[in-house]
Amino acid sequence: MRLMEERILSEGRVLPGYILKVGSFFNQQIDIELLRAAGEEIAALYGDCGVNKILTIEASGIALATASGLSMGVPVVFAKKHKSSNVGDDVISARIHSYTHGGDYDAVVSGEYLRRGDRVLIVDDFLAKGCALRGLIELAEKAGAEVVGAAIGIEKGFQGGGDDLRSRGVRIESLAVIDEMDGDKITFRKSV
Amino acid sequence: MRLMEERILSEGRVLPGYILKVGSFFNQQIDIELLRAAGEEIAALYGDCGVNKILTIEASGIALATASGLSMGVPVVFAKKHKSSNVGDDVISARIHSYTHGGDYDAVVSGEYLRRGDRVLIVDDFLAKGCALRGLIELAEKAGAEVVGAAIGIEKGFQGGGDDLRSRGVRIESLAVIDEMDGDKITFRKSV
Structure with a gap:
C-alpha cells in the first residue's frame, strides 16, 4: 500500500538490531486515516473470501484488526498472552517464541470464540x-477453524518468516514488505 | 447506550467477586456492530469539544479507542504497561494499582505523542x-495536556471510582453504568 510505504519512508526510524520504529503513526500513536485506509485495503483483499472472524493477538495488533473488522463487518477475537500454560479448561493455547522480548509465552483464546467451521483472517501489525503468526495459525487449527489468510501491516521480508509460510501455502498479504533495511535506506518489495 | 445495556443483560455473566464477563461481545470477542455504534456514540458525546487525541491503555481499551478515533477522525495514543519504572528519558509514566491482577504497574507513553496543548479524551473499556483512569489523567497532566473527559464502555458504578472522579470535576461518560450486580440481577443507572 503506497500510503504505508510513504509513511515508513518519511517517519520510520531504523535502529540497531534491525528495529524499525513506527510509533509515531502506526503502533503507539495511530494515525487514524492511515489506519482507516489500511482496514479498507484489507477488506478489499479478503472481502470475497467468506471470512467470518478476525483473529489477532494483544496488544498492538488490536487496532489494525479492529479497523479491518469495521471495514469487513466481521467480529474480532483477540488472543491473550500468558506467561504460563496454566490456563483453564475451555481454552486453546499455542506456545510462541518472542525474539523481541526473549523467552516464550502462550497465546490463549477461549474455545467459545474460535470454533470448527470458522473462516478466520489473522491480522497483525508486524x-x-x-513466530506470532505461526502461533495464531496453530490456535485456529486447534479450534478446527480454517485460516483463509493473514493480513499484516508491515512485514520485514528480509527476516524470512512471511516467505517461509507462503511457501507452505499460507496466503499472506502485507501492506508493506521491507526487503532491505540498510542504515537509513529502506527498500520495499515490488508488488506483483 | 441502550444497545450496550441490552447486550450486558443478554450475554453478560456475573461471577463471584463482582466480576462481569462480557468476553463474548466486548472484550475478547468483539461484536463489531456494537463497537461501531459505541464509537459513534462517543463521537456524538465529545464531538464538539475540540478533542485532538484519544488516550487509552493496552490491551483491551484499544478496540474501543480505535472505533472512537475512527468516528471522531482523531489519532489514538496508547500507553503501555511496564512492570518496572525503569523506562527511558523521553517518556511520561504514572503508577497504577491493579485490583484485578494485584500489584502495581507503570503506564508509560512517549513524550513525543502526548504534548502540552493537546486536548485529550481518555477511552477505556472498563x-x-x-485506578487506571486516574493514572491516565496523571499521564496527560504530566504532559501538560488538557483532559477533556473520559469515555468508558462499562462502568461498575457501585465500585465508586467514576463518581469520585466526577465529584472532582472530571467529565465521565459511560455507555452503561451498573449500579447493582446482585447474583444474576444487574441494575443500570438511569440516564439523566
Whole structure:
C-alpha cells in the first residue's frame, strides 16, 4: 500500500538490531486515516473470501484488526498472552517464541470464540520471523477453524518468516514488505 | 447506550467477586456492530469539544479507542504497561494499582505523542475503582495536556471510582453504568 510505504519512508526510524520504529503513526500513536485506509485495503483483499472472524493477538495488533473488522463487518477475537500454560479448561493455547522480548509465552483464546467451521483472517501489525503468526495459525487449527489468510501491516521480508509460510501455502498479504533495511535506506518489495 | 445495556443483560455473566464477563461481545470477542455504534456514540458525546487525541491503555481499551478515533477522525495514543519504572528519558509514566491482577504497574507513553496543548479524551473499556483512569489523567497532566473527559464502555458504578472522579470535576461518560450486580440481577443507572 503506497500510503504505508510513504509513511515508513518519511517517519520510520531504523535502529540497531534491525528495529524499525513506527510509533509515531502506526503502533503507539495511530494515525487514524492511515489506519482507516489500511482496514479498507484489507477488506478489499479478503472481502470475497467468506471470512467470518478476525483473529489477532494483544496488544498492538488490536487496532489494525479492529479497523479491518469495521471495514469487513466481521467480529474480532483477540488472543491473550500468558506467561504460563496454566490456563483453564475451555481454552486453546499455542506456545510462541518472542525474539523481541526473549523467552516464550502462550497465546490463549477461549474455545467459545474460535470454533470448527470458522473462516478466520489473522491480522497483525508486524511480521518478522513469523513466530506470532505461526502461533495464531496453530490456535485456529486447534479450534478446527480454517485460516483463509493473514493480513499484516508491515512485514520485514528480509527476516524470512512471511516467505517461509507462503511457501507452505499460507496466503499472506502485507501492506508493506521491507526487503532491505540498510542504515537509513529502506527498500520495499515490488508488488506483483 | 441502550444497545450496550441490552447486550450486558443478554450475554453478560456475573461471577463471584463482582466480576462481569462480557468476553463474548466486548472484550475478547468483539461484536463489531456494537463497537461501531459505541464509537459513534462517543463521537456524538465529545464531538464538539475540540478533542485532538484519544488516550487509552493496552490491551483491551484499544478496540474501543480505535472505533472512537475512527468516528471522531482523531489519532489514538496508547500507553503501555511496564512492570518496572525503569523506562527511558523521553517518556511520561504514572503508577497504577491493579485490583484485578494485584500489584502495581507503570503506564508509560512517549513524550513525543502526548504534548502540552493537546486536548485529550481518555477511552477505556472498563471503569471500576478508577485506578487506571486516574493514572491516565496523571499521564496527560504530566504532559501538560488538557483532559477533556473520559469515555468508558462499562462502568461498575457501585465500585465508586467514576463518581469520585466526577465529584472532582472530571467529565465521565459511560455507555452503561451498573449500579447493582446482585447474583444474576444487574441494575443500570438511569440516564439523566
